[in-house]
Amino acid sequence: MYRKKDSLLSYKVAIRQKFEIERKGDFASFLLNPSRALLRDLCVQRFKDNPSKEDLKTFSIFFQxxxxxxxxxxxxxxxxxxxxxxxFLKGETDLSPIEGINLAAILVNYQPRPYLKFDKSDLEIDVISVTTNEEIDLEKGKTNSEIIPRSTLKKKIGMAILSAVGLFSVGYTAKEIVLPTRECMQWQVDHYEEVDCTVKGIVSYNSAMPIDQHQFKLKKIEVDSNFVFFKGKKPVVFYCKVNGKPEFFNQLGTHPETEQVLKPISLHIINKYVKHKME
Known part of the structure; x- marks a missing residue:
């Protein structure tokens, strides 16, 4: 189960991922290179198209x-x-007000929304990579197509049902039924490792968090001018700046230490921070 903070981060990451898909869809004219005016016009289009009560409430709270x-x-x-x-959609800044985040979800048509519905749902965002719906393993050079967000039911732990006359018993271990193992993950230099949520290890316990299957696959990578940054025209490297310098990763997600939403690599960043550094 996500903590509230982790759930909100997952919601924002999912919205950014949906934006990368929508910007090449039917509303590309609004989202390919979004501006304030274009987003305003897109907002009108979205709300003209049979808005839900929740969306109308988001609108009225945001705009008053x-x-x-x-x-x-x-x-x-x-x-x-x-x-x-x-x-926020461009990955330049974070977005804090809940209603602003909910309006962003409306603009990119992300479901479930608003945030409270997302937080209570059983939806687990596995992978939606930038523009492609592909999970890319940079180390092995393989792609796994057709990976889409999928709705999965939370595992329901079986409860022993004893008959009034005690004719049947259930052969499950009490520990597995009542106290299932709580798995957490913790960032270790350039990747995540599984840790026991209940045990304080050598590293900082406070940095441990429940396992997020998508974020868990995040790896920090070293790049140079010969690195393959794109598959076709699709970026396969993502970054954010820390103390003015970019750090590079193998997939979309949030920076494990600063919690900034990662942005897809661009030619500008490559030329300024990678090729220039090699010269």
Whole structure:
């Protein structure tokens, strides 16, 4: 089970992943290179298309007025309110207000939303890599296609049912039924390792967190000018800056120490921080 903080991070990562898919979909004209004005216009399109009660509530809380086709001029005056969402989707900044995050989910049409529905759902985000729906193993050079978000039921632990006359018994170990092993993960230099949630190890116990199957596969990588950064036109390296310098990783996710959402590599970053460094 995710802690609240981990669940919110997962929600934001899932929204960013959906954005990378949607920016090449039917609304690419709005999302391929989003600006505040384009996101505002996309917002109008989304809310014209049979919005749910939850979406309408998100709109009214965020903008402080109800959505109505007659209030579009009023929405134009709120264009600057889309700036934090713009920079969040581009991976430049984080986004904190819940209603702003929920509005971002509406813009990229991510489900389940709003956050409270996501937090209570059984949906586990395994992998949605940038633009491709592929999980890429950089070390082995293999791709695993057709990996999509899938809804999985939480494991339900069987309860022993004893008859009134005691005719049957259940042959499960009490420990497995009542106290299932709690598995956690902890960042170790350049990768995650499984740790026991209940035991304080040599490394800092506070940095341990419940295993997130997608984040667990994150690895920090070293790159040079000969590194393969793209498969076709699709980035397979992701980064964020720490103290002004980029750190590189093998997949989309959050930085294990700063918790920033990783961004796909670009030619600008390669030229400025990789090739220039080699010269």
């Amino acid at each position: 007025f109800e959505f109505d086709p007659t209030t579009l001029n009023k929405l134009k005056a709120q264009t600057d309110k889309f700036r934090p969402i713009e920079t």
